[in-house]
Amino acid sequence: MEYRYKQLAIEYDAMSAKKKTSGAVSNDLFEDIPVLKRKWHAALKPGQSLPQYEDVMLGSLGRLADHVALLREEDDRLEITRSGRYVQQWLQNDGWDIPVESVSPDCATVLTEAAICAVTNCKPHLSTAYCVRDGMVRTYDVLALPTSSRWGRTLVGTYINERAGQYNLLDSIFSTTEDGVVSLATIRDSAGVPCDFQVVHHNQSAASLLKLSAVELQWRRLRQGGTMLGTADVLARLFAIVAHSGRDQFELDCDDRNLRLGVHAFGDIVSLTVSDVTALKRREASFRLLFDANPLPMGIFDTETGRIMKVNAAAAEHYGYDRDRLLGMTIWDLWPESDMADLDEAMERLTARDDFHREWRHYTADRSLIDVLAYGRRISYEGRDGFLVAIVDITERRKVEARIAHMAHHDGLTNLPNRELYQERLRQVLQPGASGNRSIAVFCVDLDLFKNVNDSLGHPMGDRLLQAVADRLRERVRGGDMAARLGGDEFAVILADTPSLNEASDFAAKLIQALSAPYEIDGHELVIGASIGIALSPSDGSTSEELMKNADMALYRAKEEGGGVHRFFEKEMDLRAQRRRDMEHDLRHAFAQGDFELHYQPLVEVATGTISGFECLLRWRHPEKGMISPAEFIPVAEDIGLIVPLGEWVLREACHEAARWPDGIKVAVNLSAVQFRSRNLVQVVVQALAQSSLPPERLELEITESILLAETEANLATLHQLRGLGIRISMDDFGTGYSSLSYLRSFPFDKIKIDRSFVKDLAQRSDCLAIVRAISGLGKSLNITTTAEGVETTDQLDWLRAEGCNQVQGFLFSAARPASEIAALLARFGPRASKAA
Numbered sequence: 001m002e003y004r005y006k007q008l009a010i011e012y013d014a015m016s017a018k019k020k021t022s023g024a025v026s027n028d029l030f031e032d033i034p035v036l037k038r039k040w041h042a043a044l045k046p047g048q049s050l051p052q053y054e055d056v057m058l059g060s061l062g063r064l065a066d067h068v069a070l071l072r073e074e075d076d077r078l079e080i081t082r083s084g085r086y087v088q089q090w091l092q093n094d095g096w097d098i099p100v101e102s103v104s105p106d107c108a109t110v111l112t113e114a115a116i117c118a119v120t121n122c123k124p125h126l127s128t129a130y131c132v133r134d135g136m137v138r139t140y141d142v143l144a145l146p147t148s149s150r151w152g153r154t155l156v157g158t159y160i161n162e163r164a165g166q167y168n169l170l171d172s173i174f175s176t177t178e179d180g181v182v183s184l185a186t187i188r189d190s191a192g193v194p195c196d197f198q199v200v201h202h203n204q205s206a207a208s209l210l211k212l213s214a215v216e217l218q219w220r221r222l223r224q225g226g227t228m229l230g231t232a233d234v235l236a237r238l239f240a241i242v243a244h245s246g247r248d249q250f251e252l253d254c255d256d257r258n259l260r261l262g263v264h265a266f267g268d269i270v271s272l273t274v275s276d277v278t279a280l281k282r283r284e285a286s287f288r289l290l291f292d293a294n295p296l297p298m299g300i301f302d303t304e305t306g307r308i309m310k311v312n313a314a315a316a317e318h319y320g321y322d323r324d325r326l327l328g329m330t331i332w333d334l335w336p337e338s339d340m341a342d343l344d345e346a347m348e349r350l351t352a353r354d355d356f357h358r359e360w361r362h363y364t365a366d367r368s369l370i371d372v373l374a375y376g377r378r379i380s381y382e383g384r385d386g387f388l389v390a391i392v393d394i395t396e397r398r399k400v401e402a403r404i405a406h407m408a409h410h411d412g413l414t415n416l417p418n419r420e421l422y423q424e425r426l427r428q429v430l431q432p433g434a435s436g437n438r439s440i441a442v443f444c445v446d447l448d449l450f451k452n453v454n455d456s457l458g459h460p461m462g463d464r465l466l467q468a469v470a471d472r473l474r475e476r477v478r479g480g481d482m483a484a485r486l487g488g489d490e491f492a493v494i495l496a497d498t499p500s501l502n503e504a505s506d507f508a509a510k511l512i513q514a515l516s517a518p519y520e521i522d523g524h525e526l527v528i529g530a531s532i533g534i535a536l537s538p539s540d541g542s543t544s545e546e547l548m549k550n551a552d553m554a555l556y557r558a559k560e561e562g563g564g565v566h567r568f569f570e571k572e573m574d575l576r577a578q579r580r581r582d583m584e585h586d587l588r589h590a591f592a593q594g595d596f597e598l599h600y601q602p603l604v605e606v607a608t609g610t611i612s613g614f615e616c617l618l619r620w621r622h623p624e625k626g627m628i629s630p631a632e633f634i635p636v637a638e639d640i641g642l643i644v645p646l647g648e649w650v651l652r653e654a655c656h657e658a659a660r661w662p663d664g665i666k667v668a669v670n671l672s673a674v675q676f677r678s679r680n681l682v683q684v685v686v687q688a689l690a691q692s693s694l695p696p697e698r699l700e701l702e703i704t705e706s707i708l709l710a711e712t713e714a715n716l717a718t719l720h721q722l723r724g725l726g727i728r729i730s731m732d733d734f735g736t737g738y739s740s741l742s743y744l745r746s747f748p749f750d751k752i753k754i755d756r757s758f759v760k761d762l763a764q765r766s767d768c769l770a771i772v773r774a775i776s777g778l779g780k781s782l783n784i785t786t787t788a789e790g791v792e793t794t795d796q797l798d799w800l801r802a803e804g805c806n807q808v809q810g811f812l813f814s815a816a817r818p819a820s821e822i823a824a825l826l827a828r829f830g831p832r833a834s835k836a837a
């Protein structure tokens with residue numbers, strides 16, 4: 001641009017010089033202005049603000065008179081009263097006494113301005129006027145000389161003269177545009193047919209764009225060559241345009257540039273504009289590359305109509321449409337009906353924005369829904385306001401996210417909601433107003449005998465069973481209700497709309513029935529049961545935590561009662577739970593304080609009536625509650641894991657005590673199944689024997705069949721190791737529980753202890769006698785000692801002797817007594833005492 005102005009200035013100077021030498025404007029007149037100014041000053045008399053009109057203007061102007069106009073103020077407006085011929089030509093008006101405002105505005109403006117300034121400042125004022133005459137810009141000096149008339153009026157003598165130098169208006173405009181402008185004259189042959197064109201006019205930009213100097217281009221015939229306009233193709237186009245006096249636009253690619261030619265024919269004169277569109281072309285090529293070849297689906301849609309105006313190959317392929325088919329559609333066609341309100345709202349907002357970035361759902365050609373992220377930018381395309389959109393398909397990402405979210409809230413095995421989702425749902429339905437005034441029932445479900453399946457048939461079978469249980473649960477809940485797996489064989493149900501206690505009870509009963517029906521899995525018919533604890537809101541709690549805790553307590557009660565039943569929460573259960581928590585605390589404290597002691601109950605040989613050993617029984621002397629039964633505290637110690645260190649203490653103490661007894665007197669110590677889980681049981685026993693120096697043959701370990709129910713292989717291995725040390729192993733409480741004979745086959749027990757419940761009714765109940773007889777017979781044939789527990793009467797002793805039982809234990813001889821009383825007991829029932837008897 002700067003170059004253009006410089007060029008303009010040079011052209012102007014050149015023209016000024018030309019005018020001066022050509023004499024188009026009188027050289028002498030260049031001197032007139034200082035002369036007139038001097039004259040005005042010379043005429044100014046002391047004490048006057050303005051010189052007299054006659055002194056300045058009259059009689060002495062001579063040749064300048066043609067260049068002078070006389071202005072005066074008349075009726076509040078400026079009037080030209082007289083004007084010389086030169087001025088009249090300038091004004092294009094030869095009238096006298098005419099208002100200044102009636103002449104052409106370019107003259108009126110400068111005359112008014114000069115006159116006002118001169119009168120206001122009481123001195124000559126020189127202005128410059130630029131006037132356009134015949135397409136030429138001319139510059140005039142306008143000198144206003146304020147004077148006073150004889151009658152006191154102010155008259156302004158105004159001298160006007162053109163300054164040397166004028167320039168062509170169109171030339172100046174053309175010279176400032178970067179586009180080339182060329183005028184061609186059509187050359188016709190003798191037959192009058194156009195055969196060539198000649199450059200008759202052009203601007204500098206045209207020469208630059210056509211890579212010629214201005215001189216080389218001027219008067220050049222196109223067929224002469226040397227320009228890209230002389231090719232056959234361009235000439236053919238120009239001839240065609242001239243033939244119809246029409247217009248056309250086309251592009252020329254040459255070397256490293258792209259030129260766009262706009263052609264307009266006026267008869268035989270052809271006006272040509274040449275624009276450099278190289279940058280534009282490159283932008284278009286980049287756009288094509290980015291758009292057409294982009295692997296991302298892209299398109300342009302009309303903002304107003306939603307019409308799809310352009311798509312790339314990736315879009316056609318991704319959406320599964322033929323490209324033309326896609327171009328005949330609108331973006332509404334891609335949207336699911338359900339999202340239409342969303343689209344309307346989105347479109348409303350789009351019209352006010354230049355770009356957007358949002359998530360939409362689209363239909364593909366096969367009507368499958370995909371999740372897409374659309375990035376849009378407003379563009380103008382084919383004269384329409386549109387949006388260029390790039391699409392990123394995030395369907396898979398959304399699926400994975402949904403899967404992860406599902407997994408975070410569902411149990412992987414059964415696909416039921418997990419504890420977190422269950423609690424969240426419970427919190428939701430408990431919100432004020434969520435379920436009106438209706439009660440909400442929370443069910444804690446625990447499977448009975450599930451552990452057996454897991455232990456006997458393995459975990460995969462256990463898993464299949466849990467899945468089947470989940471299916472049955474799912475079938476029974478609907479709507480806003482929920483069934484969940486909380487972990488292991490623990491499930492839970494929420495009934496969010498439970499009108500009555502009876503209905504909750506009915507539901508629980510039916511659920512137990514459904515879950516207890518046999519399962520057919522991999523050719524196995526499996527039977528388990530279920531126990532349910534129920535808590536209702538608001539009576540049993542108003543928070544999810546309270547309700548779940550209370551339902552759990554009710555479940556505990558149901559389990560305690562043997563399972564297969566449902567129980568509602570009762571306030572009293574809360575007290576029991578509190579008592580239980582107290583006991584756990586007190587147990588830990590008691591162990592730390594050494595509040596436990598061991599008592600010993602004699603084991604008497606039926607044949608001799610002498611003591612052959614003692615069963616070691618744990619006692620807890622509570623500082624406030626007195627003696628607490630092991631039947632009460634051992635299950636709690638097992639639950640909290642205290643039985644492991646406590647059992648170790650029992651073993652060490654019992655061995656230590658027994659080591660002080662006469663040779664051959666054995667000590668029997670009870671082992672809990674939990675002690676087997678600690679995995680260092682053998683080591684603990686070995687240490688107890690070593691520290692006490694008690695021979696292993698004098699130690700008997702009493703186990704219950706529960707040890708053979710869980711982790712059978714590992715526990716059997718432990719038992720074999722213990723027996724390998726020479727320790728005797730007894731099966732306690734035989735006849736209760738499952739009493740599977742296969743246990744007797746799986747391990748060579750040294751002793752079977754017949755549970756005292758059979759001994760108690762031996763004389764009254766034939767079934768008890770039959771069982772005692774069977775167990776004794778079994779012991780005899782397997783060469784296993786049989787010990788009857790709970791013998792309280794001589795009658796019972798007689799029956800047992802008759803049935804061939806080897807050993808007895810019970811209050812008939814003695815209850816369990818502290819170690820300090822052992823000597824007395826031995827004195828009474830000991831081997832020597834018997835001999836004495």
Ligand SMILES: Nc1nc2c(ncn2[C@@H]2O[C@H](COP(=O)(O)O[C@H]3[C@@H](O)[C@H](n4cnc5c(=O)[nH]c(N)nc54)O[C@@H]3COP(=O)(O)O)[C@@H](O)[C@H]2O)c(=O)[nH]1
Nearest residue numbers: 617618629630631650670671672732790791792809810811
């Ligand atoms: N794991 C451990 N378990 C232990 C330990 N110490 C005891 N126990 C187990 O606790 C249960 C209850 O024991 P306890 O209250 O001591 O009862 C025992 C005897 O007092 C009772 N008994 C004995 N004779 C009679 C009788 O003639 N009548 C009658 N009503 N009760 C009698 O029987 C219990 C002994 O049973 P058992 O162990 O099956 O031989 C109990 O199961 C203990 O095993 C311990 O250190 N570890």
